[in-house]
Amino acid sequence: MYAQMVKSTGKGVKTREEMSEDERAFQDKIDADTKIEPRDWMPEEYRKTLVRQIGQHAHSEIVGQLPEGNWITRAPTLERKMILLAKVQDEAGHGLYLYCAAETLGVSRDDLTEDLLSGKMKYSSIFNYPTLNWADIGAVGWLVDGAAIMNQVPLQRTSYGPYSRAMIRICKEESFHQRQGYDIMMKMAQGSPEQKRMAQDALDRFWYPSLMMFGPSDKDSVHSAQSMAWKIKINTNDELRQKFVDQTVPQAEYLGLSIPDPDLTWNEETGHYDFTEPNWQEFFDVIKGNGPCNTERMNDRTRAWEDGRWVREGLMAHARKKAARTAAE
Amino acid sequence: MSSVSPSAYPDTESEKKPERKEWPLWEIFIRGQHGMSHRHVGSLHAPDAEMAIKNARDVYTRRNEGVSIWAVESRHIAATVPSEKGPLFEPSESKVYRHPTFFDIPDEVGQM
Ligand SMILES: [Fe+2]
Ligand SMILES: [Fe+2]
Numbered sequence A: 001m002y003a004q005m006v007k008s009t010g011k012g013v014k015t016r017e018e019m020s021e022d023e024r025a026f027q028d029k030i031d032a033d034t035k036i037e038p039r040d041w042m043p044e045e046y047r048k049t050l051v052r053q054i055g056q057h058a059h060s061e062i063v064g065q066l067p068e069g070n071w072i073t074r075a076p077t078l079e080r081k082m083i084l085l086a087k088v089q090d091e092a093g094h095g096l097y098l099y100c101a102a103e104t105l106g107v108s109r110d111d112l113t114e115d116l117l118s119g120k121m122k123y124s125s126i127f128n129y130p131t132l133n134w135a136d137i138g139a140v141g142w143l144v145d146g147a148a149i150m151n152q153v154p155l156q157r158t159s160y161g162p163y164s165r166a167m168i169r170i171c172k173e174e175s176f177h178q179r180q181g182y183d184i185m186m187k188m189a190q191g192s193p194e195q196k197r198m199a200q201d202a203l204d205r206f207w208y209p210s211l212m213m214f215g216p217s218d219k220d221s222v223h224s225a226q227s228m229a230w231k232i233k234i235n236t237n238d239e240l241r242q243k244f245v246d247q248t249v250p251q252a253e254y255l256g257l258s259i260p261d262p263d264l265t266w267n268e269e270t271g272h273y274d275f276t277e278p279n280w281q282e283f284f285d286v287i288k289g290n291g292p293c294n295t296e297r298m299n300d301r302t303r304a305w306e307d308g309r310w311v312r313e314g315l316m317a318h319a320r321k322k323a324a325r326t327a328a329e
Numbered sequence B: 001m002s003s004v005s006p007s008a009y010p011d012t013e014s015e016k017k018p019e020r021k022e023w024p025l026w027e028i029f030i031r032g033q034h035g036m037s038h039r040h041v042g043s044l045h046a047p048d049a050e051m052a053i054k055n056a057r058d059v060y061t062r063r064n065e066g067v068s069i070w071a072v073e074s075r076h077i078a079a080t081v082p083s084e085k086g087p088l089f090e091p092s093e094s095k096v097y098r099h100p101t102f103f104d105i106p107d108e109v110g111q112m
């Protein structure tokens, strides 16, 4: 997802007998759905796992602006341009809500940014794919934001208060994102044969990378088991992926587009679609830095960080000067 | 031990780290509608109060969420200590007679 393969303790979930008194009281609160707040006692590993997860989520929102930003100057109409601008601005906001939540755990914003730029922290694999034509912007809103919503809706109930509140704000804004994407897809799919071809091409390229967003199957992962016990992960990756496929197939049918999976079939018995898993080797390659756009994305973020330094420092110097002047008066 | 802490957040890492150059952290409070009180909505970084308010407008009120914004630097927030919340809030828990339901008033008296 936006936070893929986040590691927790790696040790598996402790039994009640193995827990300290503090840990037991902490787990009881979580089981009773009492939110954990910044100054409450928490296991160090809970804190660290959350910093990794929320940080990675925040980075994804920020890096995720780049593939869409690519089309702001190329949008086909002024109205589409304004809508896309508003959507991309929302993603900046999402990044900020999430950085704030991470900061309540005692890390600084600059450290998080530097960990992203040094490659120590990751962002979602999906943003390493290029947006080649306008239909891609439709596909991103429909599929990428659609997949993000699948993951974010249950996270509104996560155990950490600031994270949960950030997710609630984000979810309120996401359905606009998905709908504007689907609206672009409808226009293209119902347009000229050439437009319809572009829409199909965008779906062909974004389908499997969207399925990868949920991460590889984690039904046997100790990290996921711990995260689920702590309620910082609510569903398994497979559950969310299945839900996404079930929801998306009829939407593609409505558009008259075909999902690029010859084995996709409705399974009467399970009440779900059977589908082909994405190529997980490709996923691991992209995570490692070898996707089509990894280098470009990191270069863009690094350039923004470095070119913005004089602005950050200049505004701070100005603020200090102004404060000193007011104090002297 | 004091039951007041000079911060709303833990500061687990700052001591070991070199001095930070980042813009100070501000807490943002927004009045959603006329007649309501300001409510905490989150925080953000800004060099000064003026920029904090401008950033707050862009970050927290993109969809008419507010009619008024307050910004206060996070370091000016004093907070209760969670581990002492027992003794701190005890006086309110032990005074059940502060609630109207403590008193039995006969039905004949009518609405009260
Ligand atoms: Fe987002
Ligand atoms: Fe979005």
Ligand SMILES: [Fe+2]
Pocket: A061, A064, A091, A144, A145, A148
């Ligand atoms: Fe997004």
